[in-house]
Amino acid sequence: HVQLQESGPGVVKPSETLSLICGVNGYTISRGYYWGWIRQPPGKGLEWIGSMYHSGKTFYNASLKSRVTLSIDTSQNQVSLKLTSVTAADTAVYFCARFDYGDLYSLDYWGQGTVVSVSS
Amino acid sequence: QSVVIQAPSLSGTPGQRVTVSCSGSSSNIGSNVVSWYQHLPGTAPKLLIFLNNQRPSGVPDRFSGSKSGTSASLAISGLQSEDEADYYCAVWDDSLNGLLFGGGTKLTVL
Numbered sequence: 001h002v003q004l005q006e007s008g009p010g011v012v013k014p015s016e017t018l019s020l021i022c023g024v025n026g027y028t029i030s031r032g033y034y035w036g037w038i039r040q041p042p043g044k045g046l047e048w049i050g051s052m053y054h055s056g057k058t059f060y061n062a063s064l065k066s067r068v069t070l071s072i073d074t075s076q077n078q079v080s081l082k083l084t085s086v087t088a089a090d091t092a093v094y095f096c097a098r099f100d101y102g103d104l105y106s107l108d109y110w111g112q113g114t115v116v117s118v119s120s
Numbered sequence: 121q122s123v124v125i126q127a128p129s130l131s132g133t134p135g136q137r138v139t140v141s142c143s144g145s146s147s148n149i150g151s152n153v154v155s156w157y158q159h160l161p162g163t164a165p166k167l168l169i170f171l172n173n174q175r176p177s178g179v180p181d182r183f184s185g186s187k188s189g190t191s192a193s194l195a196i197s198g199l200q201s202e203d204e205a206d207y208y209c210a211v212w213d214d215s216l217n218g219l220l221f222g223g224g225t226k227l228t229v230l
Contacts, residue, residue: 038165038221045206045208045221045222045223045224046157046159046165046208046210046221046224047221048210048218048219048220048221050218051219059217059218059219060218061218061219062216062217062218095164095165097165099219100170101212104153104155104170104171105152105153105155105170105171105211105212106155106167106170106171106210107155107157107165107167107210108167108170108176110164110165110166111164112163112164113164
């Protein structure tokens with residue numbers, strides 16, 4: 001059974017960098033699939049941030065690409081998100097999820113999400 | 121603003137059949153497969169439909185998906201109170217080279 005768990009600071013100051021980690025249990029990231037992040041601002045819908053393969057191949061949301069970096073640590077079996085120069089508009093629940101790119105094109109396993117507020 | 125359009129809200133009564141729709145374009149729904157997600161506040165979104173009309177194990181057959189041209193639909197038959205949730209479609213967009221979510225539809229069971 002695949003389980004994902006997000007972790008990171010709940011509050012980030014404006015202009016600073018948001019950093020989150022997604023730990024994966026029940027599946028070894030280096031075996032396959034893309035792994036990435038989706039967010040939901042308060043009162044709004046889901047927004048895909050980006051997804052990464054263990055080889056380094058990465059897809060990013062074009063609107064966030066200049067500020068986002070995804071990385072994978074296969075030794076820790078985890079995926080990381082860094083979002084720079086945050087503003088209040090980056091306040092959201094951040095989810096990590098497994099993405100079946102190239103085959104089923106669906107997000108089949110999700111974490112419970114972690115709330116991040118951008119505030120001074 | 122999302123380029124995959126969903127009606128923001130929908131309502132139905134128990135036992136009724138309702139349809140959630142997504143409207144896209146040739147670069148997304150018109151050329152790629154659609155998935156659907158159910159999201160209850162405070163929980164992880166749940167995959168309901170993949171490959172336009174396939175259900176993962178454990179998803180009741182009351183949920184069904186279809187696609188025609190640049191539109192896709194999720195039908196829920198025998199509506200139950202626990203179906204009250206937000207529903208999102210998602211599709212790869214070849215022009216953006218990224219995954220797009222529809223704006224989401226809030227389903228209320230009256």
